[in-house]
Amino acid sequence: MKKCFATMLVIMMMLSLVSCGQKPEETPAPQTTPAVSEPVASTTAPEIPAWKPTKTITLICPFNAGSTGDAFSRPFAEIMSKIAGVNVVVENMGGGSGSVGTNYMLSQPADGYTFSYHSNTGALTTAAGTAPFGVDDVLPLVNICSDYHVLSVLKDSPYKTLDDLVQAELDNPGSVRFGGAQVMGNNHLFALNMFRDAGFTAANYIPYDDGGSSALGLLGKNIDCLFSTASTVVGYIDSRDMRVLAYTLSDRIEAQGDAPTFAEEGFEHLNGYISFKGMFINPDCPQKVLDWYKDVTAQVCESKEWKEFIAKQGQIDTFMASDEFNAFYDDYVANATELFAAAT
Known part of the structure; x- marks a missing residue:
């Protein structure tokens, strides 16, 4: 009996060992190589750091101290200094109807530290071919304000209306x-422009040295009517020594009473005709410099301080940012070139 039990125990142990030895092996996980991402080309251009001046900027006024150009350049520079956080100083350089100063500005390094004021006188000398630079040699930055034009006669003139x-x-x-x-x-x-729109064939234009002497010419009855800016004759209009037959703004303003605009009278080329004032720079300056100037000069013109100043000067707020002013300037020069050529 004992022998039989021992035999059975041995058999059970052997079966257990066999069962353990036949346990199936685990299948190892397949070995994979980690994927390596291909570099993706960037579609965004690298950002160009914004430009900011680090030293004094010079604003060239191409007219003498005490001139109209000087009177507008100095407050502009003062306000710009506050906005830009750097000194902006005015340097007067008169001569050649403003060409000397503008030409000097263009001769300086195109690094953003020199720019210039000019009025439509610069456009007119360019159109007349007397400026040492062309229309594409200067970049209009901003139109800072403008004067408009009036056609005036004496209070007792037989011409009661423009039509007369x-x-x-x-x-x-x-x-x-x-x-x-x-x-x-x-x-x-x-x-x-008026002669062309009216169809005049032999109109007689008598030139004077400046606005003041031309106004005296009308008062002295040496001429029958006067082409001038509104600011030239405002005192005579207020005193009723002269009256306005028409003016060049697109819409009527209270200051001119019942006088019509040229636009109302059908004078196409005098609709919005202005005597503009602006700021210009060398177009060869780096784009980031030009962008800075466009932004800062626009901020000056939009400031309350500047708007109050031009209102006191009797100027019209005709603000034009760089792109609009550039197109306006090109058209102005082209029109003047055509008319001056026909008149000579």
């Missing part, structure tokens, strides 16, 4: 004595 004057000249070409400041200046261009 136009009809008199059409009926008898060359009979009306038109006057204004300078030849190939803004008043001359004003006159030529």
Whole structure:
């Protein structure tokens, strides 16, 4: 019996060992190589650091100290200094109807530390071919303000309306004595635009040295009517020694009472005709410099301080940012070039 039990125990142990030895092996997980991502090309251009001046900026006023250009350049520089956080100083450099100063600005390094003021005088000397630079040699930055133009007569003039004057000249070409400041200046261009739109064939334009002397010419009855900026004759209009037949703004303003605009009278080329003032720079400056100037000069013009200043000066807020002013400037020069060529 004991022998039989021992035999059975041995058999059970052997079966247990066999069972353990036949346990199936685990299948090892397949070995994989980690995927390596291919570099993806960036579609975003690297950001160009914004430019900011680190030293004094010079604003060239191409007219003498005490001039109209000087009177507008200095407050502009003062406000710009506050906004830019760097000193902006005005340097007067008169001569050549503003060409000397502008040419000097263009001769300086195109690094953003020199820019210039100019009025439409610069555009007119370019159109007349007397400037040492072309229309593409300067970049208009911003139109800071403008004066508009008026056609005035004496208070007792027989020409009660613009139509009276136009009809008199059409009926008898060359009979009306038109006057204004300078030849190939803004008043001359004003006159030529009117002559073209009115269909005058032999209109007589009498030039004076400046606005003041041309106003005296009308008061002295040496001319029958006067082409001028509104600011030139505002005192005479207020005193009622002169009256305005029409003016060049697109819409009527209270200051001109019942006088019509040229636009209302059908004068296409005098609709919005202005004597502009602006800031210019060398177009060869790096784009980031130009972008900074466009932004900062626009901020000056939009400031409350600047708006209050030009209002006191009797100027019209005709703010134009760089792109709009650039297109306006090119058209202005092209129109003046055509009319001046026809007049010579």
